[in-house]
Amino acid sequence: MRIAAHGLALDNPVGWDARIRKYDQTAAPTESPGPQFRSHAVLHAADFALPEERGDFGSGAVEIMGPTSAFLALLEYHPDSARTALFSSNAGMPPQVSIDDFSSRQLQRTIRGQGGAQFFFAEGGRAFCLYMVLGSLANRRHAVPRLNTILSAIEITPRPGREWEELV
Secondary structure, three states: OEEEEOOEEEEOOOOOEEEEEEOOOOOOOOOOOOOEEOOOEEEEEEOOOOOOOOOOOOOOOHHHOOOOOEEEEEEEEOHHHHHOHHHHOOEOOOOOOOHHHOEHHHOOOOOOOOEEEEEEEEEOOEEEEEEEEEOOHHHHHHHHHHHHHHHHHEEEOOOOOOOOOEEO
């Protein structure tokens, strides 16, 4: 089943649950002058049923993963971030990941036995973080090929102009 929203699309393989949403909470106030911004697109995909309540990096989902499970989050950042070294040094989403990319040290929050991988990149004038979690680092030889199947099915539409909504 194909899902598409907010400039992201995914041909969702059988056995995967995927959702795309726009982060809809206002940014935390900052002390810097100028407008506050909302985050943009968030794509979640997992080979298990995603809970309705999930954090951007998968909190609420990664806690219920089994040892053979895989989870992916693709999070968009402010367009200005696409020009920063963190994002611009990597042009485009990685077409594939390797079992060597995963480590328990790459997790947003350490959960015993799990492994993660994180990549920052710019594509089409948009800045993204690709974050993936394996239910078991020991099973990565079986889970990583499934994540590569999902990666090959994700489409990112270039940003046509300033799409960020400034908040007053």
